[in-house]
Amino acid sequence: xxxxxxxxxxxxxxxxxxxxxxxxxxxxxxxxxxxxxxxxxxxxxxxxxxxxxxxxxxxxxxxxxxxxxxxxxxxxxxxxxxxxxxxxxxxxxxxxxxxxxxxxxxxxxxxxxxxxxxxxxxxxxxxxxxxxxxxxxxxxxxxxxxxxxxxxxxxxxxxxxxxxxxxxx
Numbered sequence: 001x002x003x004x005x006x007x008x009x010x011x012x013x014x015x016x017x018x019x020x021x022x023x024x025x026x027x028x029x030x031x032x033x034x035x036x037x038x039x040x041x042x043x044x045x046x047x048x049x050x051x052x053x054x055x056x057x058x059x060x061x062x063x064x065x066x067x068x069x070x071x072x073x074x075x076x077x078x079x080x081x082x083x084x085x086x087x088x089x090x091x092x093x094x095x096x097x098x099x100x101x102x103x104x105x106x107x108x109x110x111x112x113x114x115x116x117x118x119x120x121x122x123x124x125x126x127x128x129x130x131x132x133x134x135x136x137x138x139x140x141x142x143x144x145x146x147x148x149x150x151x152x153x154x155x156x157x158x159x160x161x162x163x164x165x166x167x168x169x
Contacts, residue, residue, distance in 0.1 A: 001050065010047045013060055018043070020061070021068045027129050028072040030106035038075055042068040062140060065130065069122045076113040076121075111162050112155065120151045127152055 001009070018039055025035035025042075045067050046053070053063050113121060119141065126132045126140070127148075134152070138145040 006047060006050050009050065010043055013046065013064065014043050017061060017064055021064060024065065024068055024130060025072055028069070028109070028125055029075060034075055034079075038068060038071045041071045045071065058140075065126075066122070066140065069125045069130075070118065072125070073113065073118055073121050076110055080110060080114055108159055108162060112159060115158065116155060120155055123148055123151050124155050 021042055022035055022039050025038040026032060029035050029038060042064060046064060049067070053060075109124075112124070116124070123137055123141065126137050127134065132140075134145050134148045138148045141148075
């Protein structure tokens, strides 16, 4: 595929899926500006990796979801390295209950990102943020369903400890 064809395909994918990916990135990152950056980076990565997509045999949306998830995880890790304060640490005055939950979720994800590997975080996002079932996640990542369950169980246990305020295990 030449450069013009690659560009046309990525533009078509952008028109079709940018909104869906933006919503996903907002759910993961909890920040609209970061989500916009993540979507742009997702499509840049997709353009660069288009040859690998052809080899994967997957549909465009699952492939883009994977790229977006990895992009969000990188942004979370970058945010932590730069010492940015997770939003959950400073609550706005009298927020709506769903905003409080979103802030706590973002803070928890930021803390988990400091401890878990990228694949485990991607599995967490796929299951808890995107609502993908464990069997589909196993297929997507080429691992057993049991391995998915194990990773989710371990991460859930760690998240429970973090919510209770217990230090690193």
